[in-house]
Amino acid sequence: MRSERPPALFVALAAVGVAFFVLPLVGLVSRASWQTALGDLTSPEALTALRLSLVVSLAATALALLLGVPLAWIYARVPFRGRDVIRALTTLPMILPPVVGGVALLFAFGRRGLVGQALDAMFGIRIPFTTAGAILAATFVAMPFLVLTVESGLRSMDRRYEDAARTLGAGRWLVFRRVTLPLIAPSVFAGAVLCWARALGEFGATITFAGNLPGTTQTLPLAVYIALETRPEVAIMLSLVLLGVSLFILIAMRDRYLRGV
Protein backbone atom coordinates (compact mmCIF):
# COMPACT_ATOMS: atom_id res chain seq x y z
CA MET A 1 0.00 0.00 0.00
CA ARG A 2 1.38 3.41 -1.00
CA SER A 3 1.38 5.88 1.85
CA GLU A 4 0.10 9.39 1.29
CA ARG A 5 -0.07 12.51 3.40
CA PRO A 6 -3.76 13.04 4.24
CA PRO A 7 -5.49 16.41 3.86
CA ALA A 8 -6.13 18.08 7.20
CA LEU A 9 -9.86 18.15 6.59
CA PHE A 10 -9.91 14.38 6.14
CA VAL A 11 -7.92 13.88 9.32
CA ALA A 12 -10.33 16.09 11.25
CA LEU A 13 -13.45 14.38 9.92
CA ALA A 14 -11.93 10.94 10.33
CA ALA A 15 -11.06 11.78 13.94
CA VAL A 16 -14.69 12.74 14.58
CA GLY A 17 -15.70 9.45 12.98
CA VAL A 18 -13.38 7.48 15.23
CA ALA A 19 -14.54 9.37 18.33
CA PHE A 20 -18.15 8.62 17.44
CA PHE A 21 -17.48 4.90 17.70
CA VAL A 22 -14.93 4.90 20.48
CA LEU A 23 -16.64 7.31 22.91
CA PRO A 24 -19.63 5.05 23.65
CA LEU A 25 -17.25 2.20 24.38
CA VAL A 26 -15.20 4.42 26.67
CA GLY A 27 -18.43 5.51 28.33
CA LEU A 28 -19.35 1.90 28.97
CA VAL A 29 -15.92 1.09 30.39
CA SER A 30 -15.90 4.23 32.54
CA ARG A 31 -19.17 3.23 34.21
CA ALA A 32 -17.99 -0.27 35.02
CA SER A 33 -17.50 -0.99 38.70
CA TRP A 34 -14.37 -3.12 38.61
CA GLN A 35 -14.40 -3.87 42.35
CA THR A 36 -17.58 -5.86 42.00
CA ALA A 37 -16.85 -7.16 38.49
CA LEU A 38 -16.23 -10.75 39.48
CA GLY A 39 -19.26 -10.89 41.75
CA ASP A 40 -21.46 -9.29 39.09
CA LEU A 41 -20.30 -11.69 36.39
CA THR A 42 -20.78 -14.73 38.60
CA SER A 43 -24.15 -13.60 39.95
CA PRO A 44 -26.85 -16.20 39.23
CA GLU A 45 -28.64 -13.96 36.72
CA ALA A 46 -25.44 -13.30 34.80
CA LEU A 47 -24.35 -16.94 34.80
CA THR A 48 -27.79 -18.10 33.67
CA ALA A 49 -27.75 -15.65 30.77
CA LEU A 50 -24.14 -16.51 29.85
CA ARG A 51 -24.89 -20.22 29.79
CA LEU A 52 -28.07 -19.81 27.78
CA SER A 53 -26.40 -17.46 25.31
CA LEU A 54 -23.65 -19.98 24.74
CA VAL A 55 -26.17 -22.77 24.09
CA VAL A 56 -28.36 -20.65 21.83
CA SER A 57 -25.57 -19.11 19.78
CA LEU A 58 -23.74 -22.42 19.29
CA ALA A 59 -26.93 -24.25 18.36
CA ALA A 60 -27.84 -21.49 15.93
CA THR A 61 -24.39 -21.75 14.36
CA ALA A 62 -24.72 -25.53 14.04
CA LEU A 63 -28.14 -25.15 12.41
CA ALA A 64 -26.80 -22.47 10.10
CA LEU A 65 -23.91 -24.74 9.07
CA LEU A 66 -26.25 -27.63 8.39
CA LEU A 67 -28.61 -25.57 6.22
CA GLY A 68 -26.29 -22.83 5.08
CA VAL A 69 -23.41 -24.74 3.51
CA PRO A 70 -25.65 -26.63 1.05
CA LEU A 71 -27.50 -23.39 0.32
CA ALA A 72 -24.23 -21.59 -0.39
CA TRP A 73 -23.11 -24.47 -2.61
CA ILE A 74 -26.29 -24.18 -4.69
CA TYR A 75 -25.96 -20.40 -4.95
CA ALA A 76 -22.37 -20.74 -6.08
CA ARG A 77 -22.72 -23.67 -8.45
CA VAL A 78 -26.23 -23.87 -9.82
CA PRO A 79 -27.48 -21.04 -11.98
CA PHE A 80 -31.26 -21.13 -11.84
CA ARG A 81 -34.01 -18.70 -12.58
CA GLY A 82 -34.78 -16.46 -9.62
CA ARG A 83 -31.51 -17.25 -7.87
CA ASP A 84 -30.81 -13.59 -7.17
CA VAL A 85 -34.28 -13.12 -5.73
CA ILE A 86 -34.00 -16.20 -3.53
CA ARG A 87 -30.56 -15.13 -2.40
CA ALA A 88 -31.89 -11.69 -1.55
CA LEU A 89 -34.73 -13.24 0.43
CA THR A 90 -32.40 -15.46 2.42
CA THR A 91 -29.99 -12.65 3.19
CA LEU A 92 -32.70 -10.12 3.99
CA PRO A 93 -32.29 -10.50 7.79
CA MET A 94 -28.84 -8.91 7.51
CA ILE A 95 -30.50 -5.53 7.05
CA LEU A 96 -34.06 -6.21 8.15
CA PRO A 97 -34.85 -4.74 11.58
CA PRO A 98 -34.67 -7.82 13.84
CA VAL A 99 -37.96 -6.97 15.51
CA VAL A 100 -39.64 -7.25 12.10
CA GLY A 101 -37.97 -10.64 11.76
CA GLY A 102 -39.41 -11.59 15.15
CA VAL A 103 -42.92 -10.63 14.13
CA ALA A 104 -42.54 -12.52 10.84
CA LEU A 105 -41.29 -15.58 12.72
CA LEU A 106 -44.37 -15.39 14.96
CA PHE A 107 -46.64 -15.43 11.92
CA ALA A 108 -44.80 -18.47 10.58
CA PHE A 109 -43.87 -20.50 13.64
CA GLY A 110 -46.08 -18.99 16.34
CA ARG A 111 -49.03 -20.86 17.78
CA ARG A 112 -51.30 -19.22 15.20
CA GLY A 113 -48.63 -19.15 12.51
CA LEU A 114 -48.65 -20.84 9.12
CA VAL A 115 -46.44 -23.71 10.23
CA GLY A 116 -46.76 -23.29 13.98
CA GLN A 117 -50.47 -24.00 13.92
CA ALA A 118 -49.89 -27.37 12.24
CA LEU A 119 -46.98 -28.20 14.54
CA ASP A 120 -49.18 -27.54 17.54
CA ALA A 121 -52.17 -29.46 16.20
CA MET A 122 -50.22 -32.51 14.98
CA PHE A 123 -47.37 -32.86 17.44
CA GLY A 124 -48.21 -30.49 20.27
CA ILE A 125 -44.97 -28.63 19.53
CA ARG A 126 -44.89 -24.95 20.44
CA ILE A 127 -41.89 -22.85 19.61
CA PRO A 128 -42.43 -19.39 21.15
CA PHE A 129 -41.31 -19.10 24.78
CA THR A 130 -38.89 -22.02 24.36
CA THR A 131 -35.11 -22.18 23.96
CA ALA A 132 -35.79 -23.65 20.51
CA GLY A 133 -37.55 -20.39 19.69
CA ALA A 134 -34.53 -18.38 20.77
CA ILE A 135 -32.33 -20.62 18.60
CA LEU A 136 -34.62 -20.12 15.59
CA ALA A 137 -34.58 -16.35 16.09
CA ALA A 138 -30.78 -16.33 16.31
CA THR A 139 -30.44 -18.57 13.24
CA PHE A 140 -32.79 -16.36 11.28
CA VAL A 141 -30.68 -13.25 11.76
CA ALA A 142 -27.24 -14.91 11.74
CA MET A 143 -27.31 -17.54 8.98
CA PRO A 144 -27.03 -15.05 6.10
CA PHE A 145 -23.53 -14.14 7.29
CA LEU A 146 -22.48 -17.76 6.96
CA VAL A 147 -24.16 -18.32 3.61
CA LEU A 148 -22.61 -15.27 1.96
CA THR A 149 -19.14 -16.02 3.33
CA VAL A 150 -19.23 -19.66 2.24
CA GLU A 151 -20.63 -18.73 -1.16
CA SER A 152 -17.81 -16.32 -1.83
CA GLY A 153 -15.35 -19.00 -0.70
CA LEU A 154 -16.86 -21.47 -3.15
CA ARG A 155 -16.76 -18.96 -5.99
CA SER A 156 -13.13 -18.09 -5.47
CA MET A 157 -11.80 -21.65 -5.02
CA ASP A 158 -9.92 -23.41 -7.76
CA ARG A 159 -12.31 -25.98 -9.19
CA ARG A 160 -9.60 -27.87 -11.05
CA TYR A 161 -8.91 -29.82 -7.87
CA GLU A 162 -12.46 -31.10 -7.97
CA ASP A 163 -12.11 -31.99 -11.65
CA ALA A 164 -8.90 -33.84 -10.93
CA ALA A 165 -10.53 -35.82 -8.13
CA ARG A 166 -13.46 -36.65 -10.35
CA THR A 167 -11.23 -37.89 -13.20
CA LEU A 168 -9.57 -40.11 -10.66
CA GLY A 169 -12.95 -41.71 -10.07
CA ALA A 170 -14.18 -39.99 -6.92
CA GLY A 171 -17.94 -39.67 -6.51
CA ARG A 172 -19.67 -36.31 -5.90
CA TRP A 173 -20.01 -36.80 -2.16
CA LEU A 174 -16.40 -37.89 -1.82
CA VAL A 175 -15.24 -34.88 -3.85
CA PHE A 176 -17.30 -32.54 -1.71
CA ARG A 177 -16.06 -34.06 1.53
CA ARG A 178 -12.40 -34.59 0.69
CA VAL A 179 -11.69 -31.80 -1.78
CA THR A 180 -14.25 -29.00 -1.70
CA LEU A 181 -14.78 -28.76 2.06
CA PRO A 182 -11.06 -28.69 2.94
CA LEU A 183 -10.48 -26.03 0.30
CA ILE A 184 -13.27 -23.78 1.57
CA ALA A 185 -12.61 -24.59 5.23
CA PRO A 186 -11.30 -21.07 5.98
CA SER A 187 -14.48 -19.55 4.53
CA VAL A 188 -16.68 -21.97 6.43
CA PHE A 189 -14.80 -21.18 9.63
CA ALA A 190 -14.97 -17.44 9.08
CA GLY A 191 -18.65 -17.65 8.19
CA ALA A 192 -19.37 -19.74 11.26
CA VAL A 193 -17.55 -17.32 13.56
CA LEU A 194 -19.35 -14.31 12.11
CA CYS A 195 -22.65 -16.16 12.33
CA TRP A 196 -21.93 -17.10 15.94
CA ALA A 197 -21.08 -13.52 16.84
CA ARG A 198 -24.27 -12.22 15.27
CA ALA A 199 -26.30 -14.94 17.02
CA LEU A 200 -24.70 -14.01 20.34
CA GLY A 201 -25.79 -10.40 19.94
CA GLU A 202 -29.31 -11.08 18.75
CA PHE A 203 -31.98 -9.13 20.64
CA GLY A 204 -35.01 -7.89 18.70
CA ALA A 205 -36.16 -11.09 17.01
CA THR A 206 -35.57 -13.06 20.21
CA ILE A 207 -37.60 -10.86 22.53
CA THR A 208 -40.41 -10.54 19.97
CA PHE A 209 -40.61 -14.18 18.92
CA ALA A 210 -39.23 -16.20 21.81
CA GLY A 211 -40.04 -13.97 24.76
CA ASN A 212 -37.91 -13.22 27.79
CA LEU A 213 -37.51 -15.73 30.60
CA PRO A 214 -34.29 -16.28 32.57
CA GLY A 215 -32.80 -19.67 31.77
CA THR A 216 -35.10 -20.34 28.82
CA THR A 217 -35.05 -17.42 26.42
CA GLN A 218 -33.29 -14.59 28.26
CA THR A 219 -29.99 -14.45 26.38
CA LEU A 220 -27.17 -12.01 27.24
CA PRO A 221 -28.52 -9.00 25.32
CA LEU A 222 -31.97 -9.46 26.88
CA ALA A 223 -30.41 -9.79 30.32
CA VAL A 224 -28.49 -6.57 29.70
CA TYR A 225 -31.69 -4.77 28.75
CA ILE A 226 -33.60 -5.98 31.80
CA ALA A 227 -30.72 -5.56 34.26
CA LEU A 228 -30.03 -2.00 33.11
CA GLU A 229 -32.97 -0.78 35.15
CA THR A 230 -32.38 -2.74 38.32
CA ARG A 231 -28.73 -3.75 38.42
CA PRO A 232 -26.89 -1.48 36.01
CA GLU A 233 -23.50 -2.74 37.22
CA VAL A 234 -24.42 -6.26 36.09
CA ALA A 235 -25.75 -4.92 32.80
CA ILE A 236 -22.49 -3.07 32.18
CA MET A 237 -20.36 -6.11 32.98
CA LEU A 238 -22.40 -8.31 30.64
CA SER A 239 -22.16 -5.61 27.97
CA LEU A 240 -18.40 -5.62 28.35
CA VAL A 241 -18.37 -9.39 27.86
CA LEU A 242 -20.29 -8.99 24.60
CA LEU A 243 -18.06 -6.10 23.60
CA GLY A 244 -14.90 -8.06 24.32
CA VAL A 245 -16.06 -11.10 22.36
CA SER A 246 -17.08 -8.99 19.37
CA LEU A 247 -13.85 -7.02 19.37
CA PHE A 248 -11.78 -10.17 19.68
CA ILE A 249 -13.58 -11.76 16.72
CA LEU A 250 -13.12 -8.75 14.49
CA ILE A 251 -9.45 -8.42 15.34
CA ALA A 252 -8.84 -12.15 14.99
CA MET A 253 -10.46 -12.07 11.57
CA ARG A 254 -8.90 -8.81 10.47
CA ASP A 255 -7.15 -10.45 7.55
CA ARG A 256 -10.51 -11.29 6.14
CA TYR A 257 -12.60 -8.27 6.95
CA LEU A 258 -10.53 -5.35 8.10
CA ARG A 259 -7.86 -5.18 5.42
CA GLY A 260 -10.14 -4.42 2.53
CA VAL A 261 -10.17 -6.45 -0.64
Next chain:
Amino acid sequence: MRAPFVIVTAVALLVAACAEPNPTGTPQIKDINVFAAASLTDAFTRVYDEYAKSNARVRFIFNFGSSSTLATQITNGAPADLFASADQANMQKIVDAMLTDGTPTAFATNRLEIAVLPGNPKKISSLADLARSDVILVLAAPTVPAGKYALEALSKTGVSAKPQSQEVDVRAVLNKVSLGEADAGIVYVTDVKSAGGRVTGVAIPEEQQVLARYPIAVVKSSKNAELAHGFMDYVLSPAGQNVLAEFGFSKP
Protein backbone atom coordinates in the same frame (compact mmCIF):
# COMPACT_ATOMS: atom_id res chain seq x y z
CA MET B 1 -21.20 12.32 -10.90
CA ARG B 2 -23.82 10.34 -9.08
CA ALA B 3 -22.08 9.99 -5.73
CA PRO B 4 -21.74 13.71 -5.03
CA PHE B 5 -25.40 14.14 -5.89
CA VAL B 6 -26.38 11.49 -3.37
CA ILE B 7 -24.21 13.06 -0.71
CA VAL B 8 -25.56 16.54 -1.36
CA THR B 9 -29.12 15.25 -1.19
CA ALA B 10 -28.42 13.36 2.02
CA VAL B 11 -26.81 16.37 3.65
CA ALA B 12 -29.64 18.62 2.52
CA LEU B 13 -32.21 16.23 3.98
CA LEU B 14 -30.26 15.99 7.21
CA VAL B 15 -30.04 19.74 7.54
CA ALA B 16 -33.72 20.11 6.73
CA ALA B 17 -34.58 17.47 9.32
CA CYS B 18 -32.48 19.08 12.03
CA ALA B 19 -33.45 22.65 11.31
CA GLU B 20 -36.01 24.37 13.46
CA PRO B 21 -39.30 24.53 11.61
CA ASN B 22 -39.53 28.29 11.77
CA PRO B 23 -40.98 29.86 8.68
CA THR B 24 -40.74 33.63 8.81
CA GLY B 25 -43.51 35.41 10.60
CA THR B 26 -45.33 32.44 12.08
CA PRO B 27 -44.82 31.67 15.76
CA GLN B 28 -42.43 28.84 16.45
CA ILE B 29 -43.89 25.45 17.30
CA LYS B 30 -42.43 24.07 20.51
CA ASP B 31 -41.76 20.39 21.02
CA ILE B 32 -42.57 18.80 24.36
CA ASN B 33 -41.17 15.36 25.07
CA VAL B 34 -43.59 13.35 27.13
CA PHE B 35 -42.22 10.15 28.65
CA ALA B 36 -45.23 8.09 29.64
CA ALA B 37 -45.93 4.59 30.92
CA ALA B 38 -46.83 2.11 28.17
CA SER B 39 -50.30 1.66 29.64
CA LEU B 40 -51.00 5.32 28.87
CA THR B 41 -50.35 4.90 25.13
CA ASP B 42 -53.94 5.25 23.90
CA ALA B 43 -55.24 7.49 26.65
CA PHE B 44 -52.44 10.06 26.44
CA THR B 45 -52.57 10.15 22.67
CA ARG B 46 -56.26 11.07 22.95
CA VAL B 47 -55.70 13.54 25.79
CA TYR B 48 -53.17 15.23 23.57
CA ASP B 49 -55.57 15.33 20.61
CA GLU B 50 -58.06 17.14 22.82
CA TYR B 51 -55.43 19.44 24.27
CA ALA B 52 -54.01 20.28 20.85
CA LYS B 53 -57.36 21.67 19.70
CA SER B 54 -56.76 24.75 21.83
CA ASN B 55 -52.96 24.71 21.88
CA ALA B 56 -51.82 24.63 18.28
CA ARG B 57 -48.35 25.94 19.03
CA VAL B 58 -47.26 22.97 21.07
CA ARG B 59 -46.30 19.66 19.54
CA PHE B 60 -45.99 16.63 21.78
CA ILE B 61 -43.58 13.84 21.12
CA PHE B 62 -44.46 10.77 23.12
CA ASN B 63 -42.01 8.20 24.33
CA PHE B 64 -44.07 5.31 25.64
CA GLY B 65 -42.32 2.48 27.46
CA SER B 66 -42.10 0.72 30.76
CA SER B 67 -41.90 3.28 33.56
CA SER B 68 -38.64 1.72 34.72
CA THR B 69 -37.04 2.12 31.28
CA LEU B 70 -38.23 5.71 31.09
CA ALA B 71 -36.93 6.49 34.59
CA THR B 72 -33.55 5.05 33.63
CA GLN B 73 -33.50 7.16 30.48
CA ILE B 74 -34.40 10.34 32.38
CA THR B 75 -31.84 9.82 35.15
CA ASN B 76 -29.27 9.32 32.39
CA GLY B 77 -30.10 12.67 30.88
CA ALA B 78 -32.77 11.96 28.25
CA PRO B 79 -34.45 15.24 27.23
CA ALA B 80 -37.84 14.62 28.83
CA ASP B 81 -40.11 17.52 29.67
CA LEU B 82 -42.80 15.52 31.39
CA PHE B 83 -42.81 12.10 33.03
CA ALA B 84 -45.92 10.05 33.77
CA SER B 85 -45.15 6.84 35.64
CA ALA B 86 -47.34 3.82 36.32
CA ASP B 87 -46.01 3.59 39.86
CA GLN B 88 -44.58 5.71 42.66
CA ALA B 89 -41.29 3.83 42.82
CA ASN B 90 -40.07 4.89 39.39
CA MET B 91 -41.21 8.47 39.93
CA GLN B 92 -39.28 8.37 43.19
CA LYS B 93 -36.08 7.62 41.23
CA ILE B 94 -36.53 10.93 39.42
CA VAL B 95 -37.35 12.74 42.67
CA ASP B 96 -34.29 11.21 44.38
CA ALA B 97 -32.12 12.35 41.49
CA MET B 98 -33.51 15.88 42.10
CA LEU B 99 -34.79 15.97 38.55
CA THR B 100 -38.39 17.00 39.15
CA ASP B 101 -39.73 20.52 38.88
CA GLY B 102 -42.29 20.66 41.67
CA THR B 103 -43.77 17.65 43.44
CA PRO B 104 -45.22 14.77 41.44
CA THR B 105 -49.02 14.68 41.46
CA ALA B 106 -51.15 11.56 41.22
CA PHE B 107 -53.42 11.92 38.18
CA ALA B 108 -55.00 8.49 37.76
CA THR B 109 -55.36 5.04 39.20
CA ASN B 110 -55.63 1.75 37.42
CA ARG B 111 -56.49 -1.81 38.30
CA LEU B 112 -55.40 -5.20 37.11
CA GLU B 113 -57.32 -7.57 34.89
CA ILE B 114 -56.56 -10.93 33.34
CA ALA B 115 -56.38 -10.72 29.54
CA VAL B 116 -57.32 -13.99 27.83
CA LEU B 117 -57.96 -15.06 24.25
CA PRO B 118 -61.23 -13.79 22.77
CA GLY B 119 -64.12 -15.86 24.10
CA ASN B 120 -61.91 -17.31 26.84
CA PRO B 121 -61.38 -20.79 25.27
CA LYS B 122 -59.29 -21.96 28.25
CA LYS B 123 -62.12 -21.02 30.63
CA ILE B 124 -59.94 -18.97 32.92
CA SER B 125 -62.01 -17.48 35.71
CA SER B 126 -59.54 -16.47 38.40
CA LEU B 127 -55.91 -15.81 39.20
CA ALA B 128 -55.73 -19.38 40.53
CA ASP B 129 -56.41 -20.71 37.01
CA LEU B 130 -53.21 -19.05 35.83
CA ALA B 131 -51.21 -21.73 37.63
CA ARG B 132 -52.84 -24.49 35.56
CA SER B 133 -50.33 -26.42 33.49
CA ASP B 134 -52.36 -26.07 30.30
CA VAL B 135 -52.33 -22.27 30.51
CA ILE B 136 -49.53 -20.35 28.83
CA LEU B 137 -49.12 -17.32 31.06
CA VAL B 138 -47.15 -14.21 30.21
CA LEU B 139 -46.40 -11.40 32.67
CA ALA B 140 -44.52 -8.16 32.50
CA ALA B 141 -40.96 -8.38 33.84
CA PRO B 142 -40.77 -7.94 37.63
CA THR B 143 -38.69 -4.81 37.01
CA VAL B 144 -41.59 -2.95 35.37
CA PRO B 145 -44.65 -1.72 37.32
CA ALA B 146 -47.18 -4.04 35.66
CA GLY B 147 -45.00 -7.05 36.43
CA LYS B 148 -44.52 -5.98 40.02
CA TYR B 149 -48.26 -5.40 40.49
CA ALA B 150 -49.04 -8.77 38.91
CA LEU B 151 -46.73 -10.57 41.32
CA GLU B 152 -48.34 -8.71 44.22
CA ALA B 153 -51.80 -9.82 43.10
CA LEU B 154 -50.65 -13.43 42.66
CA SER B 155 -49.04 -13.52 46.08
CA LYS B 156 -52.15 -12.01 47.68
CA THR B 157 -54.03 -14.92 46.15
CA GLY B 158 -51.44 -17.44 47.24
CA VAL B 159 -50.96 -18.59 43.65
CA SER B 160 -47.51 -19.54 42.41
CA ALA B 161 -48.04 -19.18 38.69
CA LYS B 162 -44.98 -19.43 36.50
CA PRO B 163 -44.94 -17.12 33.49
CA GLN B 164 -43.51 -18.40 30.19
CA SER B 165 -42.13 -14.99 29.46
CA GLN B 166 -41.41 -11.73 31.25
CA GLU B 167 -42.19 -9.04 28.75
CA VAL B 168 -40.54 -5.63 28.65
CA ASP B 169 -43.74 -3.71 29.25
CA VAL B 170 -47.45 -4.26 29.76
CA ARG B 171 -48.26 -3.62 26.10
CA ALA B 172 -45.96 -6.46 25.09
CA VAL B 173 -47.93 -8.74 27.45
CA LEU B 174 -51.16 -7.62 25.82
CA ASN B 175 -49.69 -8.27 22.36
CA LYS B 176 -48.63 -11.79 23.23
CA VAL B 177 -52.23 -12.56 24.22
CA SER B 178 -53.85 -10.74 21.31
CA LEU B 179 -51.51 -12.53 18.88
CA GLY B 180 -52.66 -15.81 20.42
CA GLU B 181 -49.19 -16.88 21.59
CA ALA B 182 -50.14 -16.76 25.25
CA ASP B 183 -53.41 -17.93 26.80
CA ALA B 184 -53.40 -15.32 29.53
CA GLY B 185 -51.57 -12.29 30.83
CA ILE B 186 -52.04 -9.93 33.72
CA VAL B 187 -52.47 -6.40 32.42
CA TYR B 188 -54.35 -3.25 33.41
CA VAL B 189 -58.10 -2.87 33.04
CA THR B 190 -57.34 -0.05 30.60
CA ASP B 191 -55.26 -2.32 28.37
CA VAL B 192 -58.10 -4.80 27.96
CA LYS B 193 -60.42 -1.94 27.17
CA SER B 194 -58.18 -0.45 24.52
CA ALA B 195 -57.53 -3.86 22.94
CA GLY B 196 -61.18 -3.92 21.91
CA GLY B 197 -62.24 -7.40 20.89
CA ARG B 198 -58.72 -8.73 20.45
CA VAL B 199 -58.68 -10.02 24.04
CA THR B 200 -61.31 -10.82 26.63
CA GLY B 201 -60.96 -9.52 30.18
CA VAL B 202 -61.44 -11.65 33.29
CA ALA B 203 -62.04 -9.48 36.35
CA ILE B 204 -59.90 -9.85 39.44
CA PRO B 205 -61.94 -9.64 42.68
CA GLU B 206 -61.45 -6.72 45.04
CA GLU B 207 -59.51 -8.60 47.73
CA GLN B 208 -56.88 -9.72 45.18
CA GLN B 209 -56.65 -6.36 43.45
CA VAL B 210 -53.66 -4.07 43.41
CA LEU B 211 -54.23 -0.37 42.92
CA ALA B 212 -51.78 1.25 40.52
CA ARG B 213 -51.24 4.96 41.18
CA TYR B 214 -49.96 7.10 38.33
CA PRO B 215 -47.94 10.20 39.25
CA ILE B 216 -46.96 12.89 36.78
CA ALA B 217 -44.23 15.53 37.09
CA VAL B 218 -42.40 18.09 35.02
CA VAL B 219 -38.73 17.30 34.56
CA LYS B 220 -36.41 19.97 35.87
CA SER B 221 -34.17 20.18 32.81
CA SER B 222 -37.18 21.00 30.63
CA LYS B 223 -36.60 23.98 28.37
CA ASN B 224 -40.34 24.44 28.07
CA ALA B 225 -41.32 23.91 31.67
CA GLU B 226 -44.24 26.32 31.39
CA LEU B 227 -45.77 24.41 28.50
CA ALA B 228 -45.09 21.09 30.23
CA HIS B 229 -46.87 22.39 33.35
CA GLY B 230 -49.71 23.49 31.09
CA PHE B 231 -50.21 19.96 29.78
CA MET B 232 -49.89 18.51 33.26
CA ASP B 233 -52.60 20.89 34.48
CA TYR B 234 -54.77 19.81 31.57
CA VAL B 235 -54.32 16.13 32.47
CA LEU B 236 -55.45 16.98 36.03
CA SER B 237 -58.34 19.17 34.86
CA PRO B 238 -61.91 17.83 34.54
CA ALA B 239 -61.52 17.75 30.75
CA GLY B 240 -58.35 15.65 30.90
CA GLN B 241 -59.78 13.43 33.62
CA ASN B 242 -62.85 12.77 31.47
CA VAL B 243 -60.70 11.48 28.63
CA LEU B 244 -58.74 9.26 31.01
CA ALA B 245 -62.01 7.94 32.43
CA GLU B 246 -63.16 7.03 28.91
CA PHE B 247 -60.15 4.77 28.68
CA GLY B 248 -60.94 3.10 31.98
CA PHE B 249 -58.68 5.01 34.35
CA SER B 250 -60.08 6.02 37.72
CA LYS B 251 -59.57 9.22 39.62
CA PRO B 252 -56.48 9.39 41.84
